[in-house]
Amino acid sequence: MNAQHQPTGSAYFIAAETARPESHTLSVLVDNEPGVLARVIGLFSGRGYNIESLTVSETEHEAHLSRITIVTTATPNVLEQIKSQLERIVPVHRVVDLTVRSAELGHDKPLERELALIKVSGTGDNRVEALRLADAFRAQVIDANTEHFIFEITGRVSKIEQFIAIMRPLGLVEICRTGIAAMNRGPQGM
Amino acid sequence: MAGKQMEMTGAEMVLQALKDNGVEHIFGYPGGAVLPIYDELHQQDDIEHILVRHEQGAGHMAEGYARSTGKPGVVLVTSGPGATNVVTALQDALMDSIPLVCLTGQVPTSLIGSDAFQECDTVGITRPCTKHNWLVKDVNQLSRVIHEAFRIATTGRPGPVVVDIPKDVQFATGIYTPPSPVIEQKSYQPKLSGDLEKIRAAIDLMAGAKRPIIYSGGGVINSGREASQLLRELVELTGFPITSTLMGLGAYPASGKNWMGMLGMHGTYEANMAMHDCDVMICIGARFDDRITGRLDAFSPNSKKIHIDIDPSSINKNVHTDIGILGDIGHVLEDMVRLWRASKKTDRSQLADWWTQIAKWKGRNSLAYPSNKDVIMPQYAIQRLYELTKNRDTYITTEVGQHQMWAAQFYGFEEPNRWMTSGGLGTMGYGFPAAVGVQVAHRDSLVIDIAGDASIQMCIQEMSCAVQYELPVKIFILNNQYMGMVRQWQQLLHGNRLSHSYTESMPDFVMLAEAYGGVGIRCDKPDDLDGAIQQMIDTPRPVIFDCRVAALANCFPMIPSGKAHNEMLLPDEATDEAVANAIDAKGRALV
Numbered sequence: 001m002n003a004q005h006q007p008t009g010s011a012y013f014i015a016a017e018t019a020r021p022e023s024h025t026l027s028v029l030v031d032n033e034p035g036v037l038a039r040v041i042g043l044f045s046g047r048g049y050n051i052e053s054l055t056v057s058e059t060e061h062e063a064h065l066s067r068i069t070i071v072t073t074a075t076p077n078v079l080e081q082i083k084s085q086l087e088r089i090v091p092v093h094r095v096v097d098l099t100v101r102s103a104e105l106g107h108d109k110p111l112e113r114e115l116a117l118i119k120v121s122g123t124g125d126n127r128v129e130a131l132r133l134a135d136a137f138r139a140q141v142i143d144a145n146t147e148h149f150i151f152e153i154t155g156r157v158s159k160i161e162q163f164i165a166i167m168r169p170l171g172l173v174e175i176c177r178t179g180i181a182a183m184n185r186g187p188q189g190m
Numbered sequence: 191m192a193g194k195q196m197e198m199t200g201a202e203m204v205l206q207a208l209k210d211n212g213v214e215h216i217f218g219y220p221g222g223a224v225l226p227i228y229d230e231l232h233q234q235d236d237i238e239h240i241l242v243r244h245e246q247g248a249g250h251m252a253e254g255y256a257r258s259t260g261k262p263g264v265v266l267v268t269s270g271p272g273a274t275n276v277v278t279a280l281q282d283a284l285m286d287s288i289p290l291v292c293l294t295g296q297v298p299t300s301l302i303g304s305d306a307f308q309e310c311d312t313v314g315i316t317r318p319c320t321k322h323n324w325l326v327k328d329v330n331q332l333s334r335v336i337h338e339a340f341r342i343a344t345t346g347r348p349g350p351v352v353v354d355i356p357k358d359v360q361f362a363t364g365i366y367t368p369p370s371p372v373i374e375q376k377s378y379q380p381k382l383s384g385d386l387e388k389i390r391a392a393i394d395l396m397a398g399a400k401r402p403i404i405y406s407g408g409g410v411i412n413s414g415r416e417a418s419q420l421l422r423e424l425v426e427l428t429g430f431p432i433t434s435t436l437m438g439l440g441a442y443p444a445s446g447k448n449w450m451g452m453l454g455m456h457g458t459y460e461a462n463m464a465m466h467d468c469d470v471m472i473c474i475g476a477r478f479d480d481r482i483t484g485r486l487d488a489f490s491p492n493s494k495k496i497h498i499d500i501d502p503s504s505i506n507k508n509v510h511t512d513i514g515i516l517g518d519i520g521h522v523l524e525d526m527v528r529l530w531r532a533s534k535k536t537d538r539s540q541l542a543d544w545w546t547q548i549a550k551w552k553g554r555n556s557l558a559y560p561s562n563k564d565v566i567m568p569q570y571a572i573q574r575l576y577e578l579t580k581n582r583d584t585y586i587t588t589e590v591g592q593h594q595m596w597a598a599q600f601y602g603f604e605e606p607n608r609w610m611t612s613g614g615l616g617t618m619g620y621g622f623p624a625a626v627g628v629q630v631a632h633r634d635s636l637v638i639d640i641a642g643d644a645s646i647q648m649c650i651q652e653m654s655c656a657v658q659y660e661l662p663v664k665i666f667i668l669n670n671q672y673m674g675m676v677r678q679w680q681q682l683l684h685g686n687r688l689s690h691s692y693t694e695s696m697p698d699f700v701m702l703a704e705a706y707g708g709v710g711i712r713c714d715k716p717d718d719l720d721g722a723i724q725q726m727i728d729t730p731r732p733v734i735f736d737c738r739v740a741a742l743a744n745c746f747p748m749i750p751s752g753k754a755h756n757e758m759l760l761p762d763e764a765t766d767e768a769v770a771n772a773i774d775a776k777g778r779a780l781v
Contacts, residue, residue: 081506085503
């Protein structure tokens with residue numbers, strides 16, 4: 001969302017940033033109160049950090065806790081800053097860099113899933129082809145008439161993007177994606 | 191009636207909560223959306239309300255009050271413009287870590303979002319310029335929120351908070367709950383004690399240092415008086431040289447034998463050179479701001495760095511730290527002093543060469559300025575002010591610009607909480623209202639705002655407030671007719687094309703003082719200066735002192751933008767040509 005790749009902090013970063021930016025997935029546990037999402041998003045825009053994906057929903061109703069999952073790309077130094085800055089927000093309980101944590105746990109990367117709704121309209125061969133491919137991708141038909149389908153597909157981001165690319169020439173009309181939900185493998189909590 | 195719940199209106203709760211949190215003074219301005227609270231204020235005597243002339247003034251007064259007392263400053267303003275006017279002070283307090291509790295009125299809950307008269311999205315506007323903020327829609331939450339507001343403003347890294355209270359909530363009746371000693375909040379738990387292992391590692395590193403330096407900041411002052419005492423003890427025990435940021439002046443006394451003067455863009459040559467050449471740097475409650483570090487890739491290249499801070503985001507933000515100790519300065523310094531005492535490694539002789547080198551740098555006399563018999567040099571004015579006030583109970587505030595740097599260079603601060611200046615945000619107009627706030631807290635002290643002729647005009651309206659409350663604040667203006675620092679930068683960066691930095695129409699400050707009901711003094715001769723300053727000190731009323739100084743004096747030494755600590759521009763080398771070529775193309779883009 002913020003396309004800037006500026007190093008953060010002082011304007012006196014004259015030296016070119018040599019570290020390579022990495023994509024990391026952060027889980028942020030927050031109090032579910034008004035304005036909390038604005039605080040998180042405002043932090044990212046105000047300090048020039050990237051947001052590539054963001055999902056948020058209440059996860060523990062009794063405790064009024066929500067879980068925000070953010071995918072961001074930054075150099076290791078900036079990632080450390082992002083985590084510290086998020087932890088300064090008063091209603092933030094915990095920030096876990098799932099990418100770092102999964103490496104600590106000996107895994108390749110965190111489990112990441114996204115859900116997409118995809119509307120495809122058409123008749124004839126295209127329609128048959130769309131349905132056949134949807135089946136191959138294990139996408140569900142959740143609405144249809146003689147001129148369209150709405151597919152529900154869940155999976156890794158790459159799978160969804162591939163499915164969208166395939167549907168594009170077959171009459172793609174509309175896409176809605178949830179953004180990434182993520183968690184680490186194994187019995188431990190976040 | 192501590193611990194007892196009581197039924198009362200929202201407006202009554204506000205007053206009760208302020209009293210229960212130990213508030214004695216608030217700074218504010220009434221308006222439609224806070225009238226119920228003002229009605230309650232009218233019917234009690236425990237809390238004194240200071241009526242300001244502009245809400246920005248209220249914010250800065252509360253800042254001055256907070257910094258000179260260590261207690262939170264409290265502001266009360268109305269909705270809409272009342273809230274937006276205080277934004278500058280909130281951001282100022284955020285950047286300088288000053289505890290403020292700002293209560294704002296809001297339109298009734300039923301009108302929120304309807305573009306009602308004097309409505310603004312106060313929590314939205316103040317979200318990035320506060321540590322935290324709340325919109326209270328339920329009167330039964332009001333007391334809890336206000337208590338929480340005080341806790342968040344004053345604990346951890348202090349900062350400003352806003353509590354936005356709709357008018358119907360002020361009228362509504364609900365249950366008041368007194369502050370609880372048990373903290374219910376789970377998410378916000380600042381850490382006070384530092385990791386002992388890391389403190390031990392820091393002590394080991396310090397014990398082996400041959401060229402150490404302590405670089406302390408405002409965090410020491412925020413941590414409380416004991417922290418300053420412990421810092422002095424640590425310096426005494428280790429024999430290390432110490433420098434400080436603008437914000438940290440006074441934590442270690444300027445008369446102390448290990449004092450190097452302020453560091454940074456306008457810091458002393460010896461402080462900056464020592465920072466550059468040191469082998470161990472101990473940063474205590476400072477944040478490696480760009481005014482301090484200069485060019486980052488050449489910042490203290492051969493040192494191991496220890497950083498003590500209560501805010502984890504300050505550690506490793508701008509400069510890589512070898513040992514980052516997260517905790518309250520007072521707590522960490524206590525451990526450090528104890529562990530240093532317990533260790534036997536206190537061989538001072540290994541520092542002898544370092545002190546010899548420092549003495550050489552000091553010999554450059556980087557604060558020198560040409561003396562003048564006919565015109566008052568601004569540096570001389572500060573020196574005389576210092577000499578004539580140093581044995582009194584004096585507090586100094588400043589505006590922002592050359593005068594601020596000269597005050598930091600030439601006024602010697604012996605104690606913490608005596609020096610109030612806008613460091614992070616650099617707010618012109620800060621100093622005078624801050625001085626008013628200091629005087630409210632310290633009625634019998636001498637409170638002086640060292641000002642520039644441009645800055646002072648940004649919040650001059652508070653003269654009316656000072657006169658009303660008989661607050662004998664002194665405004666000492668170094669009047670050179672220019673926005674001096676802007677002019678200096680135009681000379682450095684833009685071929686001396688002085689675009690809009692000269693004030694062609696200046697008020698007569700003596701008449702202005704009199705118009706407000708204060709006293710005006712003017713001085714333009716070096717020989718008259720001492721007498722005039724004495725007259726100012728002896729006047730038990732607000733004074734505007736118009737000190738006419740050399741118009742084109744530059745503030746040196748200076749690290750030009752984009753340069754490193756060892757590339758300072760020193761006063762005796764600052765020829766017109768050197769000044770014109772001091773900053774290269776890259777540096778020109780920086781602030």
